[in-house]
Amino acid sequence: MVNTAPAQPTTRPTKRPARPNGQWKVDGTAPLNHNEEFKQESDPLAVRDRIERIYAREGFDSIPGDDLHGRFRWWGLYTQRKPGIDGGRTATLEPHELEDRYFMLRVRIDGGALSTDQLRTIAGISTEFGRGSADITDRQNIQLHWIEVESVPEIWRRLEAVGLSTTEACGDVPRVILGSPVAGVAKDELIDPTPVIDEIQERFIGDPALANLPRKFKSAITGHPSLDVVHEINDVSFVAVDHPEHGIGYDVWVGGALSTTPRLAERLDAFVSAEEAPEVWHGVVRIFRDYGYRRLRNKARLKFLLADWGVEKFRQVLEDEYLGYRLRDGVEPPSPSSLGYDGPGDHVGVHEQHDGRFYVGAAPTVGRVSGETLARLADLAEAHGSRRVRLTPQQKLLVLDVAQDQVESLITGLAELGLKARPSPFRRGTIACTGIEYCKLAIVETKATSAAAITQLEERLGDLGSLKPLSLHVNGCPNSCARIQTADIGLKGQLVLDDDGNQVPGFQVHLGGGLVSPDRDDAGLGRTVRGLKVTADGIADYVERVVRRYDADHDGEESFAEWAHRADEEALR
Structure with a gap:
């Protein structure tokens, strides 16, 4: 682990823009909002010492606001939502009014790889300190709840004894690296990405030089032809390819992310070897650090910089300022369906x-x-x-x-x-975010709601025996932790009106999203239908209705996503 102090570039242009965006290499490093201030006032990673030495001994009330609501995230800790606060109050209450005195703790699991000893350690922490809670996330982490600050040092001790950590599991940092779950074992794997993941993790995670990014930075690496790491929605991804001239290596993608302004990643048209991949990753994350927008949090993801620069400029800056050499031109990975x-x-x-x-x-x-x-x-x-x-x-x-x-x-x-x-197609294809049970941003309950819908759909649609797995993604707010825009059926939590005009928990519907679905080569985002919303207890009714319409109307091998994009709005209601 690197322990050098963060380099903060101070280069300024000769002519400053009328309104700076907080780009360090353009505007200088003067903070333009409170979030940037607290990150510069004290290295967020240094909060661990205060947790162990002060807060774990003196308790929750001893934690100052900037540590509690800010720097704790660098060690995987968020306060969880206080029980009993309904979704209608999510946007009206201050963070301290929404939060409980307990924490969500995110265990960082790069590549999703666990030994049974590690799994058993997490299980013991869950049982002893987290009321038995444990959720597998769509970022290959495990999240625990009901954690008290007094228990955190002992939890860290147990995790680190088996090679796990919570370092930079949250915060404005390089988050967990998604990796192919079949790395090193699949018969049809092109290349094992584990060495690249391990090198990035060992060299750069916990490095103070990368611990103050504009916002979170997400990475994904796969060597499997099924493209199994949702590479299109990460800040940087490395996808295995067999280059006709250079052999097996990685195709580089940058600038993907969802949330309220979704944008799919773009290819750099660059081929890198396994040996080059960690340095290229390091170059991309430093571009984000030095040129990313910091003035407004809702514009502080890499996707916004890429949208303004374009791929050609991004690649040129990467080569000229961060690598010092030209990357070889790449080849696009084949679609999974073309490979069978x-x-x-x-x-x-x-x-x-x-x-x-x-x-x-x-x-x-x-x-x-x-x-x-x-x-x-x-x-x-x-x-x-x-x-x-x-x-x-x-x-x-x-x-x-x-x-x-x-x-x-x-x-x-x-x-x-x-x-x-x-599993049934619905049990296999449904994912859900944390929801209002624990999340301070959520408006709607997700886990139990989704589980109930799955059970109902298994009972109602069992006659459709040939139905392929459909992705049903359920999210408790607009932020898309459950990737609603990329699902066959995506549900975005909000308050809706029921048939009697009462405001109740519900969802806006997105239809026909898909990344590298084997049935649909044109990766894209789902469509919305004006006014199409469902109540939380009406999910199964809606899904049954639209799936039966698809079953009756689709042409031949046409996938649900393809049908949803061509169907008229009435067929989708």
């Missing part, structure tokens, strides 16, 4: 590894598990000869290294834990 992949790329089910053993992918219900479940999963995996588990960007999990004669027994054991290796 006919599933959603989540690795659910039974798959042979390159060594003749098997990995088994299973679906929890919208990522919701528990400490007890994780402990039993560790025991179950070991009883079937495995000591490795992987988490996926689709809130799924895999058990690796299973002998063929152990597969069916493992599947049975997983099902007893509520983890389905042969």
Whole structure:
């Protein structure tokens, strides 16, 4: 881990713009808002010492605001939502009025890779300190809740004893690196991205020079042809390709992100080798640090800089100012469908590894598990000869290294834990964010609502036996942690009017989104239909209605997303 002090470029142009955007290499480093001020006043990473030395001993009331609502994030800590505050008050209350005296703690798991010992450690922390809470996120993390600040040093001690951490799991930093869940084991893998992930993690995560970015920075790396890391919605992604001249390496993508202003990443048209990838990653994150917009938080993601610069300028700045050499021109990765992949790329089910053993992918219900479940999963995996588990960007999990004669027994054991290796299309395709249960930004409950909808849809649409997995993404607010714009059916939490004119929790509907769906090569964002909203208890009714209409109207092999984009609005209501 690098421990040098952050370099803060001070270069200024000869003519300043009328209104600076807070770009360090353009406007200088003077902070333009309070968020930028507190990051410069004290290195956010240094708050760990105060947590261990002061706050864990003196309790919640000893924590000052800038640490509590700001710097704690650099160590994976957010205050969670106080129970009983309805969604109608989310936007009207101050943070201290919404927050409880407990924390969400995010365990950083780069590449989603866990040993059974690590899994068991997280399970024990969940049970002892988090009331049994544990959610698998769509960023390959595990989130715990009900954490008290007094317990945090002991939690860190236990995590770090098994090689885990919460370092920069949140905050204006390089967040967890998404990695292919089948890295190093898949028969059809082009290249194992694990060495690149490990080098980035070891060299740069926790580096003070990268601990004050304009906002969060998200990365993804895959060596698998199914393109299984949602690379189009990350700030930087490396996607394995077989270049006709240079062999196997990575195609580089930059500037993707969703939230309220979604934008898909663009190719740099640059090929990099596995050896070059960490330095290229480092160059991209430093461009964001030095040129990213800091004046307004809602414009402080890399996607806004890329939109203004364009890909050609971005690549030129990367080469000239940060790498010192020209990158080789790249080739675009082939679409998964052109290679014969006919599933959603989540690795659910039974798959042979390159060594003749098997990995088994299973679906929890919208990522919701528990400490007890994780402990039993560790025991179950070991009883079937495995000591490795992987988490996926689709809130799924895999058990690796299973002998063929152990597969069916493992599947049975997983099902007893509520983890389905042969799930229904809806249990497989539904993900949900944290929702109002814990999140201070949320308007609507998501986890239980989604689980109830899945059960109803399994009962109602069981007759559609040939139905392919549909992605149903449920989000508790407009910020799209559950990637609503990229789902077949995306639901954005808000307050809506029911049939009697009462304001109730509900969702705006997005339809026909998709990234690298094997059924749809033109990755894109979903469409909205004017006035199309559903109540929270009406999700199953709506999904049943629109899926049956699709089943009746689609042409041949036409996917739901393709149909949703061509169908008239009346068919989508």
